[in-house]
Amino acid sequence: MKIAMVGSGYVGLVSGACFADFGHDVVCIDKDATKIERLHAGVMPIYEPGLAELVGTNVKSGRLTFSTDLASSIEGAAAIFIAVGTPSRRGDGHADLSFVYAVAEEVAANLKTPAVIVTKSTVPVGTGDEVERIIRESGTKVQFGVVSNPEFLREGAAIGDFKRPDRIVIGADSEWAQGVMREVYRPLFLNKAPILFTSRRSSELIKYAANAFLATKITFINEIADLCEKAGGDVQDVARGIGLDNRIGGKFLHAGPGYGGSCFPKDTLALLKTAEDFASPLRIVEAVANVNESRKRAMGRKVIDALIGQSGDDSVRGKKVALLGLTFKPQTDDMRDAPSLAIAQALIDAGVEVAAYDPEGMELAAGMMPHVTMTKGPYEAIEGADAIVLVTEWDAFRALDLDRVKRIARAPVLVDLRNVYDPAEIRAAGFTYTSVGRG
Numbered sequence: 001m002k003i004a005m006v007g008s009g010y011v012g013l014v015s016g017a018c019f020a021d022f023g024h025d026v027v028c029i030d031k032d033a034t035k036i037e038r039l040h041a042g043v044m045p046i047y048e049p050g051l052a053e054l055v056g057t058n059v060k061s062g063r064l065t066f067s068t069d070l071a072s073s074i075e076g077a078a079a080i081f082i083a084v085g086t087p088s089r090r091g092d093g094h095a096d097l098s099f100v101y102a103v104a105e106e107v108a109a110n111l112k113t114p115a116v117i118v119t120k121s122t123v124p125v126g127t128g129d130e131v132e133r134i135i136r137e138s139g140t141k142v143q144f145g146v147v148s149n150p151e152f153l154r155e156g157a158a159i160g161d162f163k164r165p166d167r168i169v170i171g172a173d174s175e176w177a178q179g180v181m182r183e184v185y186r187p188l189f190l191n192k193a194p195i196l197f198t199s200r201r202s203s204e205l206i207k208y209a210a211n212a213f214l215a216t217k218i219t220f221i222n223e224i225a226d227l228c229e230k231a232g233g234d235v236q237d238v239a240r241g242i243g244l245d246n247r248i249g250g251k252f253l254h255a256g257p258g259y260g261g262s263c264f265p266k267d268t269l270a271l272l273k274t275a276e277d278f279a280s281p282l283r284i285v286e287a288v289a290n291v292n293e294s295r296k297r298a299m300g301r302k303v304i305d306a307l308i309g310q311s312g313d314d315s316v317r318g319k320k321v322a323l324l325g326l327t328f329k330p331q332t333d334d335m336r337d338a339p340s341l342a343i344a345q346a347l348i349d350a351g352v353e354v355a356a357y358d359p360e361g362m363e364l365a366a367g368m369m370p371h372v373t374m375t376k377g378p379y380e381a382i383e384g385a386d387a388i389v390l391v392t393e394w395d396a397f398r399a400l401d402l403d404r405v406k407r408i409a410r411a412p413v414l415v416d417l418r419n420v421y422d423p424a425e426i427r428a429a430g431f432t433y434t435s436v437g438r439g
């Protein structure tokens with residue numbers, strides 16, 4: 001089966017490479033000629049574990065190709081996926097659908113063979129109707145259907161998530177379109193991955209509801225962590241204690257500096273806009289988005305408190321802090337809405353000098369944090385620091401040489417925003433230690 005993937009960003013590239021690996025013939029299309037040129041040369045536009053290898057194998061087998069030309073690439077494709085960005089629209093937080101609609105128009109103008117047009121981009125409820133209208137009003141005589149098929153990939157684990165999904169959701173309003181999608185996902189169907197067929201609108205809502213629920217779970221445990229700190233509990237134990245209840249589930253109950261990334265912050269805001277448009281308030285999601293936003297900066301204050309606690313001096317001006325990890329989570333170079341941005345800014349605003357290291361995110365981070373000194377490695381950042389802050393739980397920071405850290409830091413103060421270290425052990429090693437929700 002031939003598949004066209006319009007948009008060769010994170011979602012398009014991972015999905016395209018995985019479909020090719022299942023045996024489909026896939027062409028990944030992008031307007032960005034440099035990106036396509038680099039993909040031809042085997043250079044990935046993003047860091048994602050296993051992606052370069054997967055792309056390489058499938059290019060070699062001839063099942064995966066790249067192109068900048070949508071018109072010729074979609075010919076003969078039974079499914080045309082739209083996997084372009086839907087960033088927050090400047091000014092109001094609504095999902096910006098201009099890229100999606102531009103692709104729909106270009107597909108409509110060039111459709112020569114029957115195809116199902118599939119929105120994989122995260123799009124608000126009703127977008128599929130609009131895509132269908134655009135194509136219908138182009139006057140095309142070719143048979144087509146419009147389907148919603150949201151992605152549930154996590155950055156850093158995207159290939160595994162694609163190949164072993166918890167579920168596949170397909171929102172299709174016609175039997176014919178459902179049949180085509182069944183063929184697209186036949187390899188996973190054979191693997192017994194649950195496939196849920198719904199209406200197109202339900203499918204569009206499932207994507208946002210899932211992300212909003214996960215964001216709620218994280219924010220809930222973060223607030224419980226704050227209570228643990230004040231009341232003298234351990235949030236890790238509380239999370240385990242509630243997570244063992246199957247109705248709650250143990251995942252996404254890891255307290256930290258607040259969620260970031262390209263999805264939760266933008267998708268919760270977009271869902272709130274949808275709720276507003278339908279005059280159907282989502283007050284819980286509203287609280288989640290607000291609580292999370294203020295939490296990121298509050299983590300800067302937590303670091304400042306640790307600096308004050310260590311010196312007894314109210315002014316932290318001129319003190320130095322080392323940030324370990326800048327990306328919104330490990331195994332990615334993505335800096336979008338990363339908590340590190342708000343934390344670094346809060347410290348800089350208080351006159352603190354900030355040095356930082358991240359295994360993959362430095363290139364992007366450098367442009368976004370002009371006042372932070374980027375270093376070659378974790379120990380270079382720690383050199384002379386009055387406090388060390390573990391912001392992102394990269395494996396490289398899980399087993400720091402603590403003796404070396406103590407020797408080179410100005411003070412052995414560790415603020416562990418991901419609860420990576422064992423409080424008793426790290427204190428026994430001579431550190432002043434603060435973590436999240438372990439009162």
Ligand code: UGA
Nearest residue numbers: 151152153154155218252253254256259260261263328329
């Ligand atoms: C998220 C969802 O997990 C995916 O299912 C979804 O497909 C994707 O958004 C999307 O909409 O495209 P992602 O943003 O890559 O994936 O990363 P997550 O692993 O979900 O982490 C998001 C944020 O939550 C990170 O900042 C992470 O540190 C934080 N988090 C996660 C916690 O603070 N605690 C947790 O227990 C879990």
